[in-house]
Amino acid sequence: MTRRTRLVYLFLGLAIAAGFILWPLHTPLKSPAWKTLGELPVKEAGRIKPLDSVARNTLLSLSGRQTLPGPNGTLSALEWLMAANITPEEADTWPVFLIRNNPPLLSFLSLETTGKSRFSFRELAPKLTAIEEQAKLAQTLESYQRSPFQRSVITLHQQLTRYLQLKNSFGLGDNFPFTQTILRYDKLMPAAEKALTNSAELTQTEAENLRQLFVLLQVSEYLHQTALILPIPPNPPFAKEWETMGGAMINAFRTHRMNPALFAWSDFIEKYQSGNETVWSPAISAYQEWLSSRYPAIARKAALEAVFNRLEPFYSAMLLYVLAAVLIVIGWAGAGRFLLPLAYSVGGVTFLIHTASLGFRIWLLGRPPVTNLYSSAIFVGWIAVLLGLLLEKRLKNGIILLAGCITGSITLLIAHHLATMGETMEVMQAVLDSNFWLSTHVITITIGYAGAIVAGTTAILYILLGIFTRKLTPELKKSLTGLIFGTLCFTLFFAFVGTVLGGIWADQSWGRFWGWDPKENGALMIVLWVAIVLHARLGGLIRKKGLVLMTVFGNMVVAFSWFGVNMLGVGLHSYGFMERGVFWLSTFMISQVVILLIGILPHRK
């Protein structure tokens, strides 16, 4: 290939990838004012993030989607968040709460058991007390003792609580003119001062002002206890931490110093209630300007995260990996020699996007790339594609890159679905809060997973090529099994070192090198399995076909170690029980068994 054709392919790949990546931006935001609102930094679940992230994550965790079908077209998560706070009587009727295939729960809620899967708060509200009672009862049991009904009622209770907390973030709807009273705070205060020195001489207006202040304080306390979002940035030395609206108001009473941000938010919400964008948009721009001058770094970070949310680059990368894989397969089928280089180019450019997005997450969180199950899926995909690209340089037949792209797209798909469980950038539990061990143990073990899966996917391709095509020549057999063997060696090294580093972390933190914790066992099982395969090959117990079949079985070992043990709900490593995960894991296991059975069949001659 000449240098010029190579450049042409590169540009084609770039153009395709850029199209995919920028596609989400074409959906118009309602207006610049909504963009500004979405980019405003707030604190929620212990992390500073744009309001847009709060809206998306909360809506995802309640309804499994990032948008909502509204009365007049699709609503963004942010619009839903604002409506839930400002016009709750309307938002309460929107179908938000996802209850999937759960007849016992639905009949308990006296809801229709057929047809729709999302229900509005209004539909659930009559059963609020009953749900709370059931959830409390279920919580007295250990998680493994709970019935599916009890588990789902606990989830629903958590979701309802989250929704109520969300609604209490910026006021109480129409029940009490919270923000309006905050705005009149300066006018109300003199009455309080006077009452403290000389209570007998209050005029009627002053007495009324005093009453309003009293109610404001009560409401503030209530909102402080129940709000989800902390929108008010610190105002040292009077306030050192981010605060809820209510908390900031109480602080204003205590310190006689109103946080300018509290005033700005109240002003914005008062104007937002008019429902007229031209009225509230100057308020939000003014606050954003003030914030950018006061906390430039925080404001910039939040704004970038909001853009990142809109781009959803991992989702685009998933689609692009699928595209690259399809191009390779069509190229093999003989539909044009130009498709393979184009596939390399698309795969390579997508890998760069994948890398940049991973880098962005690292910068945003100040954490190593893998901090939870979601990010482990993203990282496994990244390593798999990296391996595919590096090894492709040696083999140059597209097979290993195809394996990399398939693994990349599937792991990103898994990540996409894991993200529907809610926040993907949550704060670290105290036990896990160690960047050093996160970046050594977790990374190496995850590289081990990736190696095993790339080997396993290559083995699957080997089987499929042998059964369905005549392309599996003896030379290809040799080079593929050699490749699988090499990748298994790579896997053994990283899985072993990762497991050992985990042991060292455990020894440093709990005083035991090895505790037979399920996740440790899972990692050990990968090491053992690869060791078995390598020894069986060395002893001549298996040849090429045996190696390939055993490597496919390794996929199941990895799946158990990576996801299966988390579903057991025991030990320090369990991230919570994943109902739907069990279904998908079982499906995966069955698919691998089917491939193993196909693999036993004789090859086409």
Next chain:
Amino acid sequence: MAHNQFKIADKLAPLLRGLSSLKLTVALLTALLILVFVCTLDQVNMGIFYAKKKYFETLFVNWHPTPKIRIPVFPGGVLIGTLLTLNLLVAHFTRFKWTLKKSGIWLTHIGLLILIIGSGLSSALSEESQLPLNEGQSRNYSINYEESELAVIVQPSETQQIVTAIPASMLHKGRKITHESLPFSIEVTDFFPNAELQILPDRNPLSPVNRGAGPRLNVMPLPLFTRDNLRNFTTAYLELFQNGQSLGVWLVSSGLETPQPVFLNGAYYWLIMRPKRTYTPYSLTLLAFSQERYTGTDTPKSYASRVRINDPKSHETRETVISMNNPLRYKGSTYYQASFANEGKTSVLQVVQNPSWPIPYIACTMIAVGLLLHFAILLSQSLKRRPTP
């Protein structure tokens, strides 16, 4: 004579060949994989402590159709570990050649041997216990809730205690115990590894107990709980004798938290069944426990205990902080911040004594370096064989 030797060698050869074979290696590794898998699954039914006992700290995994009968159904961790060690040793002495090409394999396998031996040593030598401390409280012992001991305590003065402790593992029905520090002998009339105690309104007519707190209690024997969060109450009937004369029958149980007095020769001997204690020549005092949460959430950010070490022997009194990932190491014991209880008023420290702790570090380094070396050798060979076009 020579003829005889030849015969032995002849008979040994197939055995050695079998012991050194890769088939055995693969079989053993597969058995280990299955064992690890089943042990992981079974942790849904039992705590890690008992799962470890059932699958790894045993020659065979037993199936109990009834509590009395046990049928070995699968090799346990000890058996597999021993056979793997033998397999590896014999293979290296018979089959392997010491060449530079194989140096990575050698290093890996020696590391593995050390690791297997080290894990055996560690399960034999290491001791884990807990140290719960309320703020302001001092203790010169840690507590192992998994095991019980029968303690006889004499208090010659306000500040002094003489404790004679008998591990519950030594107690069984009919066992007679004498000890030079005790003026009486103890006969175990009956013993229950776990039991529930019920308080009756009147004296229990079925109970043989006639002294102490026991006569009104009814003992309901229970199977051993194997979950991590359920405690077993070790319970026993004890008859005490002095010079062949019975002093009465007592009921002791780790469910009864106050010691029961035995008055003898003008002194009180206090009887108690309690979680096993390990005494230290120094004491730890919890000065303050703090927990930090992420603002606006219930997620803990960090826990920390400020403690004072008071060591009269080495005249050492100092303060230190134990927090997550930051343990205190003092005189062979390591104190880790494990958890807290009592809404944050009690800090729970995990105490580990494990003299064999460096072994896995050495072994794993050898294995990792060995693997890297071996794979590097393999890679360079394959690159030499097939130069990239």
